[in-house]
Amino acid sequence: MSDSIEVILASASPRRRQLLAAAGIAFEAIESRVPEQHQAGEPPRDYALRMARDKARAVSSRFPDAIVVGADTIVVCDAQILEKPADATDARRMLAMLSARTHTVVTAFALARSAHILESSPVESQVTFRKLTDAEIDAYIATDEPFDKAGAYGIQGVGGGFISHVEGSRDNVMGLPTERVVAALARYGVKRG
Numbered sequence: 001m002s003d004s005i006e007v008i009l010a011s012a013s014p015r016r017r018q019l020l021a022a023a024g025i026a027f028e029a030i031e032s033r034v035p036e037q038h039q040a041g042e043p044p045r046d047y048a049l050r051m052a053r054d055k056a057r058a059v060s061s062r063f064p065d066a067i068v069v070g071a072d073t074i075v076v077c078d079a080q081i082l083e084k085p086a087d088a089t090d091a092r093r094m095l096a097m098l099s100a101r102t103h104t105v106v107t108a109f110a111l112a113r114s115a116h117i118l119e120s121s122p123v124e125s126q127v128t129f130r131k132l133t134d135a136e137i138d139a140y141i142a143t144d145e146p147f148d149k150a151g152a153y154g155i156q157g158v159g160g161g162f163i164s165h166v167e168g169s170r171d172n173v174m175g176l177p178t179e180r181v182v183a184a185l186a187r188y189g190v191k192r193g
Contacts, residue, residue, distance in 0.1 A: 005190050006066040010059035015156060016071060019176045024192035025185065032058045044076045045122040048108035053120055056112035064114040067188055073175045075151030077103040082151040088141050094152040099132040105173045109181050119184055123177035125168030132162055
């Protein structure tokens with residue numbers, strides 16, 4: 001039997017799986033199935049943190065010996081939370097709002113074991129979009145890339161061409177502040193493979 005600690009990523013996100021694997025962490029991915037629902041009046045950082053904790057706890061309750069990583073990413077512009085777009089009209093609205101502006105991407109992460117939170121933290125990055133034309137927005141929506149991403153764009157895909165500047169972690173914008181997560185896992189004995 002190995003003395004390594006089992007790590008589970010409580011996420012269906014291919015981007016989070018890619019980031020954690022690239023960091024050299026051996027893990028299994030199990031979707032939390034926790035519904036993402038903002039509560040009225042809940043500040044964006046608190047919302048992302050609550051979701052990350054809920055996801056980590058939900059999977060950890062089923063796998064008590066593992067360290068479970070939960071995460072949630074939201075985009076905030078003009079104090080509005082921009083989650084995954086409901087449809088093309090919603091994606092168009094979000095992208096037009098982000099055009100030629102700076103917005104905040106909050107990714108919160110949480111580590112849990114035996115359904116108890118070991119630690120959690122929200123991480124913020126500032127992202128500035130260049131001015132987008134209506135034709136660019138329509139062409140991007142036609143790629144279907146916006147529909148499973150907070151704020152209706154992905155920094156790692158075609159949407160990355162809209163970005164003129166990122167202040168903070170690029171990985172955080174993709175959905176996992178890798179450096180912070182790996183450091184937190186190390187504090188609980190998880191080593192890079």
